[in-house]
Structure formats: C-alpha cells, structure tokens
Amino acid sequence: MIQSVKDDSRGPSGPPDLFELMKKLTGGGRGRSRGKFGGGFIAVILLILLVWAVMTSFYTVQPEQRAVVKRFGSVTGITDPGLHFKIPFGIDQIQLVATERVLKQEFGFRTRGTRQGESSTYSAAEFEDESLMLTGDLNMIDVEWVVQYRIDDPIKFLYQMREPTRTLRDISESVMRRIVGNMLGSEVLTIGRVEIQQKAGDEIQEILDQYDAGIRISTVEMQDVVPPPAVQPAFNEVNEARQERERMINEAQKRVNQEIPNAEGAALRTVAEAEGYATERVNRADGESTRFSAVLHEYQQAPTVTRSRLYLETLNEILPNIGQILVVQDGQMTPLPLLNVNRNAIGGDK
Numbered sequence: 001m002i003q004s005v006k007d008d009s010r011g012p013s014g015p016p017d018l019f020e021l022m023k024k025l026t027g028g029g030r031g032r033s034r035g036k037f038g039g040g041f042i043a044v045i046l047l048i049l050l051v052w053a054v055m056t057s058f059y060t061v062q063p064e065q066r067a068v069v070k071r072f073g074s075v076t077g078i079t080d081p082g083l084h085f086k087i088p089f090g091i092d093q094i095q096l097v098a099t100e101r102v103l104k105q106e107f108g109f110r111t112r113g114t115r116q117g118e119s120s121t122y123s124a125a126e127f128e129d130e131s132l133m134l135t136g137d138l139n140m141i142d143v144e145w146v147v148q149y150r151i152d153d154p155i156k157f158l159y160q161m162r163e164p165t166r167t168l169r170d171i172s173e174s175v176m177r178r179i180v181g182n183m184l185g186s187e188v189l190t191i192g193r194v195e196i197q198q199k200a201g202d203e204i205q206e207i208l209d210q211y212d213a214g215i216r217i218s219t220v221e222m223q224d225v226v227p228p229p230a231v232q233p234a235f236n237e238v239n240e241a242r243q244e245r246e247r248m249i250n251e252a253q254k255r256v257n258q259e260i261p262n263a264e265g266a267a268l269r270t271v272a273e274a275e276g277y278a279t280e281r282v283n284r285a286d287g288e289s290t291r292f293s294a295v296l297h298e299y300q301q302a303p304t305v306t307r308s309r310l311y312l313e314t315l316n317e318i319l320p321n322i323g324q325i326l327v328v329q330d331g332q333m334t335p336l337p338l339l340n341v342n343r344n345a346i347g348g349d350k
Helices: 002-008 018-026 032-055 125-131 154-159 164-181 185-189 193-211 229-301 303-321 341-346
Strands: 058-061 066-071 074-079 082-085 092-097 103-107 110-112 121-123 132-134 140-151 215-226
Touching: 058 066, 066 154, 074 154, 092 154, 103 125, 103 164, 125 132, 125 140, 132 164, 140 164, 140 185, 140 193, 164 193, 164 215, 185 215, 185 229, 193 215, 229 303
Parallel strands: none
Antiparallel strands: 058 082, 066 074, 066 092, 103 140, 110 121, 132 140, 140 215
C-alpha cells in the first residue's frame, strides 16, 4: 500500500507503474488472482518469444553445403560452411544446397537400397520406357546410363528454373536418344560407347549453359548396353558371326605378317647373291683381261718362248683329265705300256 501511495504521488507526468500497466493488460479490476494469472501468462509468452528468437537466430552449414539466405523472399547472399547468424522470427530464411557433393541421375534403372555389407542391386525391368531406343539402322537397343553432376551456382539452381532436376533428366534423355539414333546398332554395342559418353556430356552441358541452370556435368557413363530380350538370340548369333569374322581376319593378317617378311627376305637374298655373282664375274673378267694383256706383252717380247710355255701349260692342264693314253705310230700300237696319266698324276710322288 505504501508503494502504491508513493507511485500515485508522482502525478500524471511520472512514468507509469509496471504493476498497474500489467493490471490494465490483464483485466484491471477483475481481482488480484486474475491479475497474477495474466502476468504469468505474459511472462510465459515473453519467454517463449525469447527462446524462439535465440533458436532462430543461428544456423549451421555443413562442409559440403552452401546456404542461400533470403530476406522477405529476396535473396541477400550465399554463406559458406560454419555457424552463422540471421535475423530471427522467420525474417531471414535459409535454403541449404549440397554444392560439393557429386549427385547422379539414373536412366533405365534405379539403384535399390542395400543393407550394410551387401552389394548394390539394380532394378531395370520397369524402366524400359527410358532405356529402349531406336538406332540408325532401325534396330531396338536397351541403353542404361548415369549422369553425374554438381551444383555450380546455388542461386541459379534454386530460382532460374522451376524444376532443374526434372529438366536435367529431360535434356539427358533427349540428347542420348538423338546420339544413339544417329549411330549403327553394332557401333553402340561395341566400339561407340566412349564416343557416345563424350558427345552426350558435351551436349548436355551446352544446353544447360544456355538455360543458365547452375549445373556442371561431371561425367556421363553408360552402364549396360544390350539388345532387348525378344531379339537377344538373334543378336547373339550376329555377334558370334562377327567374332568369327574378326578371328579369320586376324589369322589372315597373321599369315600376311609371316609371309611378307619371308618373301622380302628371300628377295633381298636373291638380289644380294646376283649382285655378288655379277661382281665376281666382273672381277674375273678384269683379271683375265689383265693376264691376257700381260701374256701378250711377253709374247711380243719373246714369241717362241711364250708359245712353248703356253703349249706346255695347256698340256699340264689337259693331260690330268685324260684317263689312258695310247702311243700309236703309223697306225700300229707300239709295245710301250699304256700310260695312266691320272694315276701318275695322283701318285707321282711315290
């Protein structure tokens, strides 16, 4: 009561009494108990507001994320990983975007969840509308692939398009169908996989850049490329025939690689022998001509002696090749024994 008197003595110009103000807010003259209840309710409301303000004033961004901050619906900036402050009571709104994580979109199959320690399993039967494609030679083929990407610009990813992930799927499927439709089925099944992956990644990124979607394509990987089950036996026969053809081509190439070097070696050997024979004949002819010139010179100096020497040398060369010699005079054989020149030539030293 004393406190009330002191407060009333301040007059109308003094500051209002907090107790009187709370009484007015809670019902004024409805009783002491009603005023205490109203004051407690206000305190609880204020405490709740305080706790709410504290809880909504801070937020945490994970290392693989970036946070887009909006104030009254307008983007004010991007924050990096860590603990940050924001205006409470929903004035600042936060949208977290995983910019450092490699995301993926699967086409023609879906990866099923697995338990710890088990291998991944796939489901493809119910997604044939995504994987079945028509090749350039009018063959049906089942193509399964994965597009891996990262969010390069969070603001563009969130607000440039209405459904960026759905747009990425539509673009990827359209590009892949066009590339496969321009190639032969045999190329898609065998040697064309690397080319398809490279071209698909480049074209998808080019279209996303035109849309300014804030998405960066990492890789495009083809998981499984097979013919549809209905035509699988026919494709297997074609592949077996193709493999047989490749085997025969390889064997023929092996034979070519063996025979051509052998033929080239034989040709080089024959040429070398001919060149050696030609060199030998030329050298021999040169020697014969030189010897004849020397003999001619000697003959011109001493004809009789040279003629006798040539006669004796000729007999020395011819007689060893004659088996037996008969000495005949006036048509009658002399009583001289037969001369075995070969024996004498061979055993002349005895």
